[in-house]
Amino acid sequence: MEQEVSGFAVKKGLAEMLKGGVIMDVVTPDQAKIAEDAGAVAVMALERVPADIRADGGIARMSDPELVLKIMEAVSIPVMAKCRIGHFVEAQILEALGVDYIDESEVLTPADEAYHINKHDFKVPFVCGCRNLGEALRRIGEGAAMMRTKGEPGTGDVVEAVRHARAVYGDIRRLQSLPEEEVMTFAKNIQAPYELCMQVRELGALPVVNFAAGGIATPADAALMMQLGVDGVFVGSGIFKSGDPSRRAQAIVKATTHFNEPRILAEVSRNLGEAMVGRSAVNLPDAEKMADRGW
Amino acid sequence: MKIGVLALQGDFREHRISLEKLGADVKEVRLPEQLEGLQGLIIPGGESTTIGKLMLAYGLLEPIRAFGQTRAVWGTCAGAILMAKEIGRDQPLLALMDMEIERNAFGRQIDSFEIEIVVPFLQSPEAPYHLTFIRGPIIKQIWGEAQAMLSLPDGRVIAARQGKLFATSFHPELTKDLRFHQYFLELAKSQSTG
Numbered sequence: 001m002e003q004e005v006s007g008f009a010v011k012k013g014l015a016e017m018l019k020g021g022v023i024m025d026v027v028t029p030d031q032a033k034i035a036e037d038a039g040a041v042a043v044m045a046l047e048r049v050p051a052d053i054r055a056d057g058g059i060a061r062m063s064d065p066e067l068v069l070k071i072m073e074a075v076s077i078p079v080m081a082k083c084r085i086g087h088f089v090e091a092q093i094l095e096a097l098g099v100d101y102i103d104e105s106e107v108l109t110p111a112d113e114a115y116h117i118n119k120h121d122f123k124v125p126f127v128c129g130c131r132n133l134g135e136a137l138r139r140i141g142e143g144a145a146m147m148r149t150k151g152e153p154g155t156g157d158v159v160e161a162v163r164h165a166r167a168v169y170g171d172i173r174r175l176q177s178l179p180e181e182e183v184m185t186f187a188k189n190i191q192a193p194y195e196l197c198m199q200v201r202e203l204g205a206l207p208v209v210n211f212a213a214g215g216i217a218t219p220a221d222a223a224l225m226m227q228l229g230v231d232g233v234f235v236g237s238g239i240f241k242s243g244d245p246s247r248r249a250q251a252i253v254k255a256t257t258h259f260n261e262p263r264i265l266a267e268v269s270r271n272l273g274e275a276m277v278g279r280s281a282v283n284l285p286d287a288e289k290m291a292d293r294g295w
Numbered sequence: 296m297k298i299g300v301l302a303l304q305g306d307f308r309e310h311r312i313s314l315e316k317l318g319a320d321v322k323e324v325r326l327p328e329q330l331e332g333l334q335g336l337i338i339p340g341g342e343s344t345t346i347g348k349l350m351l352a353y354g355l356l357e358p359i360r361a362f363g364q365t366r367a368v369w370g371t372c373a374g375a376i377l378m379a380k381e382i383g384r385d386q387p388l389l390a391l392m393d394m395e396i397e398r399n400a401f402g403r404q405i406d407s408f409e410i411e412i413v414v415p416f417l418q419s420p421e422a423p424y425h426l427t428f429i430r431g432p433i434i435k436q437i438w439g440e441a442q443a444m445l446s447l448p449d450g451r452v453i454a455a456r457q458g459k460l461f462a463t464s465f466h467p468e469l470t471k472d473l474r475f476h477q478y479f480l481e482l483a484k485s486q487s488t489g
Contacts, residue, residue: 010407013429013469017340017373020304039349041304041342076384076398077342078430100404100430123405250352257303257349258325 011125011145014078014100015209018042018146018232022222022253023211025049025236027067029074035239038249042078042100044234045071050107050154051237051276054288060108062090065097072098080127085294086112088121095124101146103127106293107153107236116294119143129213131164131291133171134190137200138295140208141193147206149230150291151214154237156278158221160291161214165228168210175201214291217242217276219255219269226259243273298483299324299333301359303349305341305373309468313476327358335367335459335483338374338389340429340466343398346373347387356387363391367459367483375462376432392457393439396464400433400451407431414445417474424472426453426465433464459485 021041026032032043047063048056062083072079078100083090085104090111094102104117106129119126120143129150130136136147149168151161171190175197178186187197199207212225213234222233233256235249242248251268258264286292298314300307302323311321314337324330336359338346350356362368368391370378377388381395401407407430411423434452437443445454445463454463459482467475 007409009409009427009469010404010429013427013466014404014407016306016309016469017342017429019306019308019341020302021342021345036344039345041345072403077344078404095405098403098405125404253345254349254352261325 008145012208014125015127015146018078018211019209020257021232022249022256023080023232023234024239024249025234026071026240029070031240031245032071032074032079034246035249036075036077038246039253040077040249041232042080043071043075044080044082044103044236045099046082049237049240050290051156051241052154053107054154062087062094062108065093068094068097068099082108083117084108085110086115086117088117091117091122091126095122099124101125101127104144105129106150106290110293116142119145127211129291129294130168132167132190133175133200134192135295136168136206136210137190137192137196140196140206144208146209146211148211148213148234151212151216152281152284153214153290155215155281155284156217156238156241156276157281158215158217158224160281161212161216161221161225162228164214164291165212165225165230168206169229172200172205176204215281216252217278218272219251219265222252223255223259223265226256232256238276241276243275248272248275296320296335296480296483297322297333298480299330299336301336301338301346301350301355301374303341303353304345305339306466306468307337307339310337310339310371310476313468313473314480317473317476317480319480324355325353327354330358330362333362333366335369335479336362337479338368338370338377339468340372340374343373343376344386347377350377350389351387356389359389360391363389363460367461367479369461369463369479369482371463371466371468372429372431375434375464378460378462379434381436392455392460392462393437393441394434394455394462395436396432397435398432399430400435401428401431404430410447412445412447414474416444417478419474424467424474425470427469428465431464434462459483
């Protein structure tokens with residue numbers, strides 16, 4: 001009788017269980033409970049939502065372990081937490097705390113400008129951001145068990161999330177249409193491992209679950225991303241920076257389930273109070289674009 | 296045979312694929328009227344709190360309870376939690392089976408695991424089955440009509456049956472081995488109501 005703890009299948013498996021769901025950013029145990037009560041499938045524990053990280057400036061780091069632990073105590077659903085790109089010691093600390101997923105995230109200030117974390121070294125699974133298929137497959141090659149398209153965090157503007165999802169799924173469709181002898185050059189051009197390109201070509205999909213993130217602020221935004229083909233959504237600043245977080249959170253959960261039912265989308269979108277104010281992602285100065293962090 | 300998969304949240308697509316490989320006609324169920332004409336229903340893995348709240352919001356709890364009085368229902372992991380009458384905390388449940396379930400009984404994600412076990416009630420029982428536990432629950436207590444069907448080597452119960460109702464704390468839908476889905480289709484086909 002063989003018992004294997006936390007192999008890749010169980011790392012990827014937790015993401016499979018989150019599909020069709022909404023993962024919400026929370027900064028306090030009370031917010032975590034509101035998210036759980038609204039039907040979130042998981043929460044992302046952090047000190048500041050991306051909109052505040054943008055507003056405050058400075059260096060954004062892993063959250064205080066005390067906060068992460070309090071959020072883990074407050075809810076029964078999985079708890080994720082972010083570490084800086086390349087900061088494998090922050091990741092070791094989060095693993096020691098027992099978080100359920102680590103997000104190696106461009107929302108925090110990168111710690112290494114050349115290398116991401118070797119995620120195969122960890123028992124805890126990782127989710128990483130991507131803007132296109134090449135970036136997704138590089139992260140999967142490093143051991144990521146779940147992907148999310150980056151979007152532009154903290155803006156409430158869905159345009160970058162749409163751009164990145166269309167890029168990933170467009171690349172997959174192109175790859176599927178190629179004869180086998182063209183796959184190596186395709187892999188070279190998108191800078192992705194050849195074996196993973198072959199796998200995607202066969203599956204017609206990424207080999208791991210892919211959520212949308214970065215700029216989702218309304219039930220319609222969530223349903224839009226689902227109709228574009230993502231497996232679920234992350235909502236960061238969009239919930240707790242809005243007028244009525246609990247109501248908006250419930251509406252986004254329902255919209256993610258019934259993403260193909262305009263009648264239900266119309267109903268859940270009514271009377272949600274003010275959405276987060278937001279700012280245009282396209283007009284951000286380059287230095288403020290979080291999506292361009294990581295490679 | 297027409298089988299439904301509750302598709303509110305979770306890994307319903309994997310159940311769908313397994314059932315289709317066995318030739319079943321699979322319908323995704325998100326609203327009560329979609330239960331009509333089905334011979335069986337699977338409640339997939341996912342987050343039990345999320346699935347429960349969505350069942351409540353869209354009026355599915357009572358119709359699925361009624362469905363389970365005469366037809367086969369199988370819950371995997373989160374689905375098994377939703378099948379239980381007791382879970383020791385307040386969340387919406389189908390409460391169909393005489394059992395108490397403990398959520399996240401093995402710990403957090405880093406304690407998730409895989410194990411090979413011989414499952415005597417499946418076809419070709421000599422071949423062990425590869426079980427995947429992801430923040431899985433255990434069946435803590437069983438009473439009344441429910442029967443324990445499978446245990447870990449340490450004795451903790453991980454599958455139970457009550458007539459045509461079936462619960463597993465692991466995920467056969469994540470493997471390519473279709474024997475559990477085959478077992479469920481036979482349950483759905485059988486005439487007895489348990």
